[in-house]
Amino acid sequence: MRKIMVANPKGGCGKSTLAIHIASWFARHDEIVYLGDLDRQQSSRHWLAARPGHLAPIRYWEISEEAFQMPPKNCNFAILDTPAGLHGKRLKEALNAVDKVLVPVSSSRFDMLATREFFEELAATKAVRKERVDIGVVGMRVDVRTHAFVQLLEFLERFDLPVVTCIAQSQRYLQAADTGLTLFDNDSNSTAMDIQWRPLLNWLVSRH
Secondary structure (H helix, E strand, O other): OEEEEEOOOOOOOOHHHHHHHHHHHHHHOOOOEEEEEOOOOOHHHHHHHHOOOOOOOOEEEOOOOOOOOOOOOOOOEEEEEOOOOOOHHHHHHHHHHOOEEEEEEOOOHHHHHHHHHHHHHHHHOHHHHOOOOEEEEEEEEEOOOOHHHHHHHHHHOOOOOOEEEEEEOOOHHHHHHOOOOOHHHOHHHHHHHHHHHHHHHHHHHOOO
């Protein structure tokens, strides 16, 4: 089983977009996928409830506020969407339950400042210090033609963490999510999607 957490203390950085697209891709490849959501807004859960029944199934990973339940043993991939402000005991519980952490970061200065503190907190946790958890960074809503993109890459170079891929800004992500879909559910997007998402998907299935 591969257990993946998507986390960043800053809201609106693309956590749910990453989580649902990863879940959709693995489900389309006949994997047993569970999607969990720790956020009070339950964006991923609402998306899952709206997902058309004829598409590849994604099951819900139920997690209560009182205790952190592991996904069912028959699961191949468990993806965990997390809230803004995740830290302290709740962050440590989540890190102990996963193999890989994806940190989405946009080129916003506020996002970068919040992420710097998050990287420092991650580095101080036992699971990360003992290398039980892999951490990868994903640039979100990027425009490679802008100075902001260059600043984002320069910021990320300060940390000893892989920048797995960068996802271009597109309204199509929001439009698809509103109807319980992802861009992976439309085969016409396959070529452009593959260029951006393939490095991330390969990293997720790689071993430590």
